Amino acid sequence: MTNKPRQYKQIHASLKQQLAEGVYAVGSLLPSENELATQFNTTRMTVRQALTELVREGYIDRRHGKGSIVRSERQALGLLSFQGFSDAVGSQHTVRTEFLTDPAVRPWPDSFFYALTDTEKSINCLTMNRIRYADNSPVMLEYTWLPNCGLDGLLTQDLLDGSLFRTLSSQYNFDIRQMDQRLRAVGATTEQAIYFACPKNTPLLFIERRYQTNQTNLHIYSQLYCFTNQYAISGGL
Amino acid sequence: MTNKPRQYKQIHASLKQQLAEGVYAVGSLLPSENELATQFNTTRMTVRQALTELVREGYIDRRHGKGSIVRSERQALGLLSFQGFSDAVGSQHTVRTEFLTDPAVRPWPDSFFYALTDTEKSINCLTMNRIRYADNSPVMLEYTWLPNCGLDGLLTQDLLDGSLFRTLSSQYNFDIRQMDQRLRAVGATTEQAIYFACPKNTPLLFIERRYQTNQTNLHIYSQLYCFTNQYAISGGL
DNA sequence: AAATAAAACTTGTCTATACAAGATAACTAA
DNA sequence: TTAGTTATCTTGTATAGACAAGTTTTATTT
Structure with missing residues (x-):
């Protein structure tokens, strides 16, 4: 056995x-x-x-x-669960991710959208700004903040399968446990409108997330702006 | 025992x-x-x-x-699960629901946002148009369609605790099993802007839902427009 | 005193079984 | 034929244990 x-x-x-x-x-x-x-x-x-x-x-x-x-295949992008982008969107769509800027290590922003733990405050954060495509259409801007607990390798290294979560798990023993999220609808800024090739103030789905990990008091934070005109966001239960 | x-x-x-x-x-x-x-x-x-x-x-x-x-209490309205409004929003907020129009029985709309089953097509639907308040602020417009399988009582009867789901369960033996949802961001129409007391085209979170029930091939359908300026929508996992 | 090891917690996974309850097909009686 | 009943599928709930694997406390050794 x-x-x-x-x-x-x-x-x-x-x-x-x-x-x-x-x-x-x-x-x-x-x-x-x-x-x-x-x-x-x-x-x-x-x-x-x-x-x-x-x-x-x-x-x-x-x-x-x-x-x-x-059950039938999802038509929409299933982004409400805590899986990474590629897993959530699945095999029905071709997915691609581009970095808007190079990943960088810096202090945490002054006013952060979640209350940081003391452990997190004591170290710098690693930021990633990415744009996601589904079937070659831009669908999501993702801004990610990670506590830099020996993750400097991420600055130069390519992501496994393009998946941040898988890389964190297998290379850095950093596992995602659970996720909180808050959803809002907001209007696209001038900059976002350029990325999505849409008019300014186009309604976007704005998601703020905090992922809990196996490292107590260390979280991963994300802000997602989703362009939902072509693809809705789905999620069960 | x-x-x-x-x-x-x-x-x-x-x-x-x-x-x-x-x-x-x-x-x-x-x-x-x-x-x-x-x-x-x-x-x-x-x-x-x-x-x-x-x-x-x-x-x-x-x-x-x-x-x-x-865990700490949710600050936002937890509307991403399949519970009803009162349960989802919880005890931290005072909630109120008003009917925009009286519930009515009529044929299903011509183009419906989910594919109806044959069983559903063969009977009329019962519609409810409601507006939800949290702490006396309008936060949600909800349009609900139910297959009228002996639910005429709902036309005149008050809802138990104001909860549609609880009434359906205890009075009509109609239990909610699971839920699919699609999320989008849309701009407020002129009518919606009046309800939410916001400018036209204000971004709203638009959720389309299909609830599965214990009655095979009978679903409950909802369209929700959420005004997220004051209250975000939360949901775990 | 400080580092290390052991013990005593905790939740996670698994086995093996039992009966309840919903769904369906086969059977039986009108 | 038709209606009702039974048998037999299915998943849902519950019992009673076992060991694995994290976490914390305690004891031991250095």
């Missing part, structure tokens, strides 16, 4: 891949929990843990007495 | 109430899962189910090896 890397995560990943490959048709039923338990040589409760994750991510529905139903 | 009404829901409700009453200080630890299991005369796994709900709702955090940490 090989259960060193958590088992339910493997099952979750395996099912997720099969769903992405279209093994199960949209609207059809996944094998029952008992069948899956047999397939993966484990118990029903472990399978249920994997399925619960899939529900949370919007891949399947579950109906009492019926089964697990494969 | 009284376990007719699901036990973990009772534990969840009990803890939620204690948190609302301030029994546990913000930042402090809840009793451990083992202690709670003893208190509620049940097993750890059942307690964990209740705690998982509390995490999903943003009331607590959990740290491996540490415990369940009481």
